Amino acid sequence: MYVYLYDNFLRQKKFDAVIKAVETRLTDYGIAGKILRLQHYTSAEAVITDEIKRGAKTVVIVGNDATFGQVLSHAATCDTTFGFLPIGPDNTIAEVLGIPVGVGACDMLSRRRVVALDIGWMNNRYFISQLHIPPSDIEVQYDERFRVSAKYGKMELVVCNLQPFYWFEKKRSKTPDLVVHPQDGKLEAFLRPMIGKGIFKEVYEDPSIFPFEEMLVTGSKPFVVMADGKQSKETKIKIRLAKGRIRMIVGKERRF
Amino acid sequence: MFQKPSASNFSSSPSFDEEPTRHTYEQDSVETVVGPSMNVEGDFTSEGNIIIKGSVTGSVETSQTVHIEQGARINASVKAANAVISGQVKGNIRVAEKLEITSSAQILGDVYCSSLAVQPGALIQGKISMDGLDIDVPGEKRRVGARARTRRPVEDTMSLEEEGGDEDTV
Numbered sequence: 001m002y003v004y005l006y007d008n009f010l011r012q013k014k015f016d017a018v019i020k021a022v023e024t025r026l027t028d029y030g031i032a033g034k035i036l037r038l039q040h041y042t043s044a045e046a047v048i049t050d051e052i053k054r055g056a057k058t059v060v061i062v063g064n065d066a067t068f069g070q071v072l073s074h075a076a077t078c079d080t081t082f083g084f085l086p087i088g089p090d091n092t093i094a095e096v097l098g099i100p101v102g103v104g105a106c107d108m109l110s111r112r113r114v115v116a117l118d119i120g121w122m123n124n125r126y127f128i129s130q131l132h133i134p135p136s137d138i139e140v141q142y143d144e145r146f147r148v149s150a151k152y153g154k155m156e157l158v159v160c161n162l163q164p165f166y167w168f169e170k171k172r173s174k175t176p177d178l179v180v181h182p183q184d185g186k187l188e189a190f191l192r193p194m195i196g197k198g199i200f201k202e203v204y205e206d207p208s209i210f211p212f213e214e215m216l217v218t219g220s221k222p223f224v225v226m227a228d229g230k231q232s233k234e235t236k237i238k239i240r241l242a243k244g245r246i247r248m249i250v251g252k253e254r255r256f
Numbered sequence: 257m258f259q260k261p262s263a264s265n266f267s268s269s270p271s272f273d274e275e276p277t278r279h280t281y282e283q284d285s286v287e288t289v290v291g292p293s294m295n296v297e298g299d300f301t302s303e304g305n306i307i308i309k310g311s312v313t314g315s316v317e318t319s320q321t322v323h324i325e326q327g328a329r330i331n332a333s334v335k336a337a338n339a340v341i342s343g344q345v346k347g348n349i350r351v352a353e354k355l356e357i358t359s360s361a362q363i364l365g366d367v368y369c370s371s372l373a374v375q376p377g378a379l380i381q382g383k384i385s386m387d388g389l390d391i392d393v394p395g396e397k398r399r400v401g402a403r404a405r406t407r408r409p410v411e412d413t414m415s416l417e418e419e420g421g422d423e424d425t426v
Contacts, residue, residue: 039406146296146297148294149295152293191291193293193294206291207289208310
């Protein structure tokens with residue numbers, strides 16, 4: 001049995017046509033199922049656990065990168081197969097998974113090409129797409145073997161799992177100055193140390209790259225951590241790779 | 257891995273004729289990069305290629321290629337399959353295959369490799385050892401397992417065996 005989790009933003013009228021087309025295609029393939037709409041305070045984990053008890057074999061997330069991260073960061077512990085139907089803008093993870101945005105995703109879903117995906121684990125929660133620590137006084141220890149620090153103190157850290165990260169030098173600029181793409185099958189830390197202060201902004205070096213399985217980030221002061229859009233303040237975080245944690249339906253054109 | 261809107265610094269084929277500061281490497285095979293203002297302390301081990309532009313203290317080890325760029329300061333022993341050195345290294349270097357030392361390199365320590373290329377201007381202080389030497393070093397026993405072997409012609413060995421056989425009977 002298939003269960004479809006629709007994000008709240010899909011209620012907007014502009015998505016009506018796409019949703020209708022998707023639902024028709026799913027019915028054609030014989031994989032239509034129960035539709036649940038996620039609200040702001042819906043616990044994805046509780047919903048999915050309930051549906052698994054009722055016999056759900058596949059849970060399909062319908063929405064964008066934010067929906068994907070929000071659902072899977074809570075539901076990674078659930079023993080089921082996940083699918084993804086990307087609709088609307090802000091869909092970069094879909095490209096990595098080889099799933100076309102819109103109606104074309106139904107074809108991928110019907111083919112059921114299932115792979116086990118590695119995800120990140122941070123302190124006591126999972127993160128799917130990426131983790132970001134804005135410039136802070138931090139020190140990083142990799143795999144309990146070597147320590148990395150910056151000459152001038154502040155460093156920005158990005159851990160990419162599925163989602164590419166875009167650096168914009170100017171806040172309003174449309175084209176990113178730097179894009180880092182995650183390599184597959186590994187967690188990768190991109191460290192960008194501050195090398196000086198300009199008149200209007202701080203100057204940063206090109207990022208250093210360290211693939212890792214376990215990383216310990218410590219700071220003398222609390223630093224901001226953003227994982228899958230969720231923000232918290234920490235003084236010490238342990239980031240680990242959870243290998244093959246979730247089973248996911250992917251496309252043939254996936255990047256791993 | 258990086259996609260800058262400006263022209264990329266990477267190119268596909270390594271060449272020894274180019275400036276040492278712009279030493280080239282394959283973009284896709286780059287896995288670990290240590291930036292110019294980064295300090296690494298401890299056992300820096302990687303399975304993939306390493307590019308070092310900053311400073312490393314401890315040891316550097318990889319099963320693939322290590323690029324030590326101009327301006328990099330390595331206070332560590334280096335162990336790799338291949339290496340291209342353009343920066344400063346204080347410590348022993350052990351390379352299984354090819355070692356390239358460019359004109360801006362400064363090495364203080366012993367070097368061990370199978371194949372060596374040194375550009376004019378490189379500074380090395382230490383012992384350089386390589387496999388495959390056919391010359392007998394006076395006062396030193398030949399190392400077991402070294403590639404150097406003296407091959408006697410088959411006829412000679414046969415005659416020696418015959419002579420030896422005669423001695424035994426006498």
